[in-house]
Amino acid sequence: ALLPILEFPDPRLRTKAALIDAADVTTPAFQTLIDDMFQTMYDAPGIGLAASQVDVHKRFMVIDVSEEKDTPMVFINPEIVANEGGQVYQEGCLSVPGIFADVTRANQITVRYLDRHGVAQELTTDGVLAVCVQHEMDHLDGKLFIDYLSPLKREMVRKKLAKQRKHVA
Ligand SMILES: O=C(O)C[C@@H](Cc1ccccc1)C(=O)SCC(=O)c1ccccc1
Numbered sequence: 001a002l003l004p005i006l007e008f009p010d011p012r013l014r015t016k017a018a019l020i021d022a023a024d025v026t027t028p029a030f031q032t033l034i035d036d037m038f039q040t041m042y043d044a045p046g047i048g049l050a051a052s053q054v055d056v057h058k059r060f061m062v063i064d065v066s067e068e069k070d071t072p073m074v075f076i077n078p079e080i081v082a083n084e085g086g087q088v089y090q091e092g093c094l095s096v097p098g099i100f101a102d103v104t105r106a107n108q109i110t111v112r113y114l115d116r117h118g119v120a121q122e123l124t125t126d127g128v129l130a131v132c133v134q135h136e137m138d139h140l141d142g143k144l145f146i147d148y149l150s151p152l153k154r155e156m157v158r159k160k161l162a163k164q165r166k167h168v169a
């Protein structure tokens, strides 16, 4: 099922998500939630979606950065254990629609997590997958990519979003 995505400035987006009990990962309810998040992400469309964005405050996210949309990845209780370098990438966010801005993040990261079967994994990656993992993990800590912008730029974003909301209304 499609899940409603919370949008800035909804305060629920600022919630710090809780660790998931490994025993819960293989339950039918949690597996259905993972499938609903993939459906919601592909429908948006997006290349990632954190549970926080659908008002589920548990530490997991779904990602698919492939062109063919055939490489689904689930990161449960993710932890970045190493990072190096820096890269600038123009990010967007399904919770801040219509806003795009350059954000600098680590270029290469090593992330430890549980996959959708509850099996511990370790992945070292760079490029857009590294950017997306960092962007989604920020969501789990209540952080949004616009938090990295200068106050001036963030004010411009606020005004642009207010204007968009008025038109929609
Ligand atoms: O809000 C989110 O977490 C989804 C976000 C993930 C993300 C995008 C860019 C850099 C880092 C993280 C998005 O997917 S926004 C939409 C988007 O970027 C996109 C949509 C369709 C095709 C390709 C990209």
Ligand SMILES: [Zn+2]
Pocket (backbone or CB within 6 Å): 092, 093, 094, 095, 135, 139
């Ligand atoms: Zn986002």
